[in-house]
Every structure is written in C-alpha cells, then in structure tokens.
Amino acid sequence: MVHLLLAVIYISFISLGLPDALLGAAWPSMYGSFGVPVSYAGFISMIIALGTIVSSLQSARLTRRLGTGRVTAISVAITAAALFGFSVSSSFWMLCLWAVPYGLGAGSVDASLNNYVALHYASRHMSWLHCMWGIGASVGPYIMGLALTGRYGWHMGYRTIALLQILLTAALLLSLPLWKKQGGGGPEDGSQSAALSLGGVLRLPGAFASMTVFFCYCAVEQTIGLWASSYLVLHLGIPAETAAGYAGLFFLGITVGRGASGFLTLRLNDARMVHLGLTILAAGLALLLLPLGTGFALTALLLAGLGCAPIYPCLIHSTPDHFGADHSQAVIGVQMASAYAGTCLMPFFFGLIANNVSVALFPVYLTVLLAIMAGMHRRLIRVSRQRIRED
Template sequence: MYSLLLAIIYIAFISLGLPDSLIGAGWPVMHTALGVPMAAAGIITMLIAGGTIVSSILSDRLTQRFGAGLVTAVSVGTTAVALLGFSFAGEFWQLCLWAIPYGMGAGAVDAALNNYVALHYAARHMSWLHSFWGVGAAISPYIMSFALSSGRGWTGGYRIVGLLQIGLAAILLLTLPLWRQSKQQQQAAKTTAPKAPVAPLRLPQIFKIPGVPFVLAAFFAYSAVEQTAGIWASSYLAQARGVPLETAASFASFFYLGITGGRFLTGFVADRLGDRRLIRWGAGLALVGIALILLPLPTKAALAGLIITGLGCAPIFPAIIHATPMNFGAQYSQAIIGVQMAAAYLGTTFMPPLFGWLAGTITMNLFPIYLLLFGIILLTVTELLQRTLRHTKNIL
C-alpha cells in the first residue's frame, strides 16, 4: 500500500508540472488566433497566480476538513476542467475566466501534496518528486508541439493535457482509501505526525510563529532567482554576452535541466546530508554559479555558471518544504506550507517582470546583479531561520 500510494503521488507531481509550461509553448500561436498582443499572456499568468495564491492560503482549512487525498483529487479535477475550458475557448476573455479555477486547483493540490510528503515520506522522495514535476513541465511543450504539427491546434494541446488530468483525478478518487489508511498507520509510527487536529490558523497567527517571516522571505527570494534566470537567461546571453541565439536558448534550457537533474541526484544523498545542509550548500553553489555569470570571464564561464546556478537551486525548494514539519511542528505544517507556496508564487509572478522593466529601462547587464541580490537574500534569511529555530529549540 505504501509503495502504491507513493507511485500515485509521483504521477501526481508529473501532473502538477504538465500545465505549467503549456501557455509558454502555445502562446505564439494562441495570441495570433485570439487577436490579442503578445503581452496579453501576462494577464493570463497573473490571474492564474492570483488563484494559486488564494487557494494556497486556504489549503490548511481545506485539508483539515476534507483530507489531503480528497483535496488533491478535487483540485486536479478542477485544473482538468479549466484546461478543457481553455481548449474550447474562442475569445481571450474566456481564457481569463478559466484561468481562475486553473490557478485555484493548482495552488491547493501543490500545498496539500507537499505537506503530505513532508509529513509521511523521507527527504529523498521530496527531492525526487520535485524532479518529476520537472519531467511534467518538460513534457507539455512536446504535447503542444504534437498538437500543432498534427493539425489539432493549440486547443488540441490543452485538450490532451486536460484529459490526462481527468484520468489522474479519477485514479485519485478511486484510491482515497489508501490515503486514509496510510495516514492512520504513519501517524501511529511517527512522532512528527500531528497527535490531534488543531483549528486552522489565520494569517496573523502564522506570521507570529518564530521563523515564519524568514522562511517566507526564503521562498520569495528563491522563486525570484529561479524564474528570473529561467525567463531572462537567454536574452542576457544574446544581448549582453553576444552569444548566438541558438546557443543562448539551449543554455537557458540547461538551467532547468540542472534543476531537474540536480533534484534527481540530490535524492540519493538527501537523507544522509539532511535538509539544513542541502539548503546551505545549494544556496552557496547557486551563488558560485551567479558569480561566474557576473565576473568578466570568458563567455564559457557564464554558460557554465548558468548550469551551476541550476544545480545549486535544485535542492533548496524541496528541502525547505520537507523541513517544515520539523521546524514548526506537524500540526502547523499545512498552514505554513500553504503560505510558503503563496510567497513562492508572489516571487514567481512579480520579480521576473520587475527585472524585465529594469532591463528595458537601464540595461540587460543587470541580470547577474539582480540574481546575486536575491541569492544573497536567500542565503541570509535561511541562516537567520536556523538561528531562530535553534533559539526556540526547534533544531533542524
């Protein structure tokens, strides 16, 4: 039963990644078909992010009331319906409408699954699961490409992914007894599991927990580094470094390959090193990679620095999430992980556009400085988090 449920969760993490890169892969065709400017994609992503932030914050109440299994199944189903709604949309306003349940479903399942794994599974699984998210994010552009090349259009790409999500939602509903049985067994075996349910926490209560402001700042800073690097790396290499467009694009993709591959490799050592070392060493390695991009070294050093930055980023997000029950108590972990996801989505949503504005207003050469700033913030707040936890007797 343990292995079967874990396999289902792995599939669910692939499912989490599937929709995330669809709009990027399909938008060059979508905006022309819908008769809207290229920049209109920002409206869609903002609406999705808004729904995701709201549902992440509400995940504590939902999960306590309905359980992680049911929340995951319904959330995946909601996302599936929204994706199918995208596939039947003929006007831009319809995409805006469907973007709201799209984001609501994604945020709830993300928070619920991450907390469930943090409570009941070893650190290596958290790392590997997030690597599987990367697999899903890498697959969906190929699905969109297949739909476009086979004459199904961009709507066909969304329809394929929507149907895959419906299949997963059905599997999750059929396996709800496994979630309940696993929770009962593992709560009896683990001291980190909550002994009794507690009332859902309100935001002011969450912020008053020692260390929470630092961990939220860490998620915000990490997301700023990851998304800014992923979105703007190729533009920086081409414009500021004179790298050919094809090479710049391939090395930008290597950044994400570094994250995905790094998470897979980290899984083999995660239990031995522990979350604290993974966070510290990952942040340090990311800063080394950013330094290689920043320093006036040959272009090859900058290209290598981009890959090293991805490898450094790899363990940070999964390790901080996995450490949450130990850091703050299992009874509060769902509430805190929900707010952590919201902080991450805020960083993802607002920091890359801010850099785009700075690059257009000042210079693209600010790219490594911008990454360095958030990299230093990330390392600083994670160290402050550990100091606060040691002071409150919650040692990682």
Template sequence: MIHLLLVVIYLSFISLGLPDALLGSAWPSMYAGFDVPISYAGVISMIIALGTVVSSLQSDRLSRSLGTGKVTAFSVALTAAALFGFSVSRSFWMLCLWAIPYGVGAGSVDASLNNYVALHYASRHMSWLHCMWGIGASIGPYIMGYALTGGQGWPAGYRSIAVLQVVLTAILLVSLPLWKGQRTDAGAGEAPDKPLTLREIFRIPGAKEVMIAFFCYSAVEQTTSLWASSYLALHAGFSTEQAAGFASLFFIGITVGRAFSGFLTIRMDDPQMIRLGQGVIAVGIIALLLPLGEFFTLVGLILIGLGCAPVFPCIIHSTPAHFGADRSQAVIGVQMASAYIGTCVMPPLFGLIANHINVAWFPVYLILSLAVMVWMHEMLLKKSGQRLS
C-alpha cells in the same frame, strides 16, 4: 497498498509540473498573435498565482471535508479543463479567464499533497516528490517545442498536456480507496489543538526571515521558468522554437538535482543542502551574465535548476527543527503562501523590466533575488540556531 498510493502521488506531482513551464516556453510564439506586449505574460502568471494562493489557503478545509484523494482528483480535472480552455482561446482576455481555474487547481494539488506526504511518509520522499514535479516541468516544454517545430502551433501543445491530465484524473478516481485509512510514519499529530494566528506566527523568531527567503526563492525559480525562453529568444540569439525546447534545461536541472538530493540528505543536513544549492544557483547566474557564448548560457540554465533543486524541499523539511514540531504545520502554511506571493509578484515585475528596459537584465534580476534569499536564510539560522544544535 501504501507503495501503490505513493506511485499515484508521484504521478500527481508529475501532472502538477507538466503545465508549469508551458506559458513561458510558448509565450514568444503567442503574444504577437494576441496583439499584446511581451510583458503581458506576467498578467497571466499573476492571475494563476492568485488562484493558487486562494486555493492553497482553503486546502486544509477542503482536505478535511473531502479527503486528499478527492481534492487531488478534482483539482487535476479542473487543470485539464483550463488547459483545454487555453488551447481554444483566441483573445487575451480568454487566456486570463482560463488562468483562474488553472491556478485554483494547481494550488489545491500542491498544498494538499505536500501536506499529505509530510504527514504520512519519511522525509526523503519530499525531495523525490518535488523531483517528480521537475519531470513534469521538463516534459512540458518539450511537448510544446515539438508542437511548434511540427507546425501544429502552441494550441496543440496545450491540448496534448490537457489529455495527459485527463488520463491522470481517471487514475486518481480509480485510486480513491487507497487514500483511506493511511497512518503517519513521520510524526504527525503533534500540531497544537488551537491553530496559530498570523500575528502569533510572525512573533516566532525567524518566521519573518523564512517567509522572505521563500518569497525570494520563488522569485528565482518562477522568473526563470517564465522568462528563460524569452531571454534565450530575444537576447541569447536562439530561435523561438529552439528557445521553447532549451528552456526545459532549467527543469531538467531541478529534476536531476532533486533525484540526488534525497540521497545527499543522508550525509548533509538541511542548512548545508540549502547553502550548496544557493552556491550552484550563483554559478549558473554568473554563466548567464558573462559573454561566454550559447553553450555556457544553456549550462547556466541547467546549473540554476540544479541549485534550486534542494532549496525548496529542504526549507520545508527543516521547519520543525527551526520552529518546533508543534508549530511547523502553521509555519509551513505561511511559507507556502509567501512562495505563491513571490510567484504572483516577481515574474510580472520582471516582465515590466523586459518590456520597458531590456530582457537582458534577466540574470541581474535573478542574482539580486538570490542575494536577499541567502541573507534571509543566514538570519534564520542565526535566530533559530538553538533548535539546530
């Protein structure tokens, strides 16, 4: 039964990833019809991220009162409704309105399932869980690209993903009995009786650094997710239909990388995995920067995805080693909030750059975010090194 539940959890994270890249892949075909600037994708992204922040901060309370299974089922259903809303929207303000339940649903699934897997399953499942997200995020742009090339338009792409979410909601409802009575195999129950305040968390050596590192990671991942398609279409010479499909290469890189990360962690520790990922991201960005042609541009997107693969799950997994098992849950909560704030702020900021300067600054923006991430992670290792010795 435990293994069957794990399959359901993996399916849930595929569902979480499915709509994540839809806006970025469809936006080059959407914005002209709504008579708004290209930068307005950042507005929708910000609304989604704000909803995600709010729901993630409430996830602990909801999970305690309803249980993770019910929270997940309700959240996926909410996301399905929002995607249907996107598909029938005929004005920009309607997109903004439907972005609210979209973000609320996504945030509840993300926070609740990450916490559940951390408490009830071995650490290798964290990498594979996020690999499942990558599968969904890779499939989404292909579905959207198929809808665009088939002449059905972007609304059909959103409707197709919504239908898949409805199917998963039904699976989750049927699986609700599986969520009851599970026991931890990952050392749960070590959190302090009294939750730490934000001030107390900020005083922990390395806490501010890991929050900034998470913020910058989200800047790299989410800016690439939202703007890679526009960069390919408006700067690299691809058609909008090609760009929508090729943008999924980034998510393919994340998916493949996270599938292998679960095995690499057997021989490499978390700091080594994070440094490896950061190095691969740098190579991918350089491939975008250099005028090497369309092929190397696409290779660069794959490499950025491969590099992103181990960073997020390994930072989460290393939290007890850095801060102690008794404080890890509190720190992980703030880390997730920092990641969502990065999602909220950084992609829209690049949208302004793309609109008022040039979308060609995309790789420069990424490498600056990466540099700060690397710096903060090294500072984290220095301040909390005694816990890793």
C-alpha cells in the same frame, strides 16, 4: 496496495509539474498572435498565482470534507479543463479567464498531496515527490517544443498536456478505494500544533527572514521558468521553437538535483544542502551574466536548476528545527503564502522591466534576488542557533 497508491501519488506530482513551465515555453510564440506586449505574460502568471494562493488556503477545509483522493482528482480535472481552455483561446482576455481555474486546480492538489505524504509516508518520499514534479516541469516545455517544431502550434501543445491530465483524472478516480483504505478518502487525521495567528508567527524570531527566503526562492524559480525562453529568443536570438525546449533545461536541472539531493541529505544537514544549492545557483547566474554565448547560457540554465533543487525541500524540512515542532505547522502555512506571493509578484515585475528597459537584465534581476535570499538565510541560521543555545 500501499505501494500502488504511492505510485499514483508520484504520477500525480509529475502531472502537477507538466503545466508549470508551459506558459514560459510557449509565450514567445503566443503574444504576437494576441497583439499584446511580451510583458503581458506577467498578468497571466499573476492570475494563476493568485488562484493558487486562494485554493491553498482552502485546501485544509476541502480535504477534511472530501478527502485527499477526491480533492486531487477534482483539482486535476479542473486543471485539465483550464489547459484545454488555453488551447482554444483566441484573445488575451480568454487566457486571463482560463488562468483562474488553472491556478485554483494547482493550489489544491499541491497542498493536499504534500500534507498527505507528510502524514502517511517517510520523509525521503517528500524529496523524491518534488523530483517527480521536476520531471513534469521538464517534459512540459519539451512537448510544447515538439508542437512548435512540428508546426502544430502552441494550441496543440496545451491540448496535449490537457489530454494527459484527463487520463490522470481517470486514473485518480479509479484509485479512490486505495485512498479510503489509507485514510485519504475521507477526513484526515494528524498531529495538532500550536495555533498561531499571522501576527503570532511574525513575532517568532527568524520568521521574517524565513518568509523572505521563501519569497525570493519562488521568485527566482518562477521568473526563470516564465522568462528564460523569452531571454533566449529576444537577447540571444535563438529561434522560438528551439528556445522552448532549451528552457526546459532549468527544470531538468531541478529534477536531477532533487533526485540526487535525497541521497546527499544522508551526509549533509539541511543548512549545508541549502548553502550548496545557493552556491551552484550563483555559479549558473554568473555564466548568464558573462557574454559567453549560447552554449554557456544553456549550461547556466542547467546549473541554475541544479542549484535550486535542494533549496525548497530542505527549507521546509528544517522548519521544525528553526521554530520548534509545536510552531512548525503554522509557520509552514505562512512560508507557503510568502512563496506564492513571490511567484505572483516578481515574474510580473520583471516583465515590466523587460518591456520598458531590456530583457538583457534577466540575470541581473535574478542575482539581486539570490543575494537577498542568501543574506536572509544566514540570518535565519544565526537566529535559530541563538534560540537553541538559549533553550
């Protein structure tokens, strides 16, 4: 029964990733039909991110009241409804309206499942769960590409993913007895850490550096996910239906990289894993910066995904080491808020740059974020080592 429930959780994380890259893959084919500038994808992305922030902040209360199993099933059902709403939208304001439940559903299931796995399963499963998310995020653009290539249109791409989410909702409802046996069908138990306010977290040495790293990482990941397809179409002249599938190479890199990083962590500590990821990401962005043609651009997206793969899970895993186990829960909450803020703001900001300056600045924008992230991570490591020496 335990293994069956774990399989359900893994499938849930695949489902969580399916919608994440759809907008970026479909937008080159969508915005013209709505009569809006290409930059307006940033508005939708921002609404989704804001909904994710709100639902994540409420996830602890919802989980205590309903349990992880019910929260997950309800969240996936809300996401399915939002995706179907996207598929029938005939105006931009309708997309904005459906973006609200889109974000609300994603935030609750993400936070609730991560917490549940941390409480009930070994740490290696956390890394591989994020690999499952990458599978979903890779398959989503591929399905959209098939819909566009087959002349079914982006509407059918969204509708197909909505159907998959509906099927998962049914499976989650059937699995509710398994969650109850494991303690996830009702109120959760867990260890208590020090209760810190936002101000208390910010006063911890290294907290600002950590928040900045999370902000920049999610800014990079979401900007690539949202704008890579548009960059390939508008700057390199690749057909939109082809670019939708090519953009999925980034998430394929994340998927493969996270699967491998689960084994690499047996030999490398978290700091070295993050350094390795930053180096590979820098190599991918260097290929994008150089005028080497379409083939190298696709390789660059794959490398960027491989580089991103170990950064986020290893940053989360190292939080108790940096700040102490008694502060880790409060710090991780603020880190997640910073991550969603990066998701919310920075792709939107690049949309303004693409619309008013040039989409060709895509790799430059990402390189600046990478440089800030690398500098702040070095500072975090330095402050953490100093704290350990003082202790």
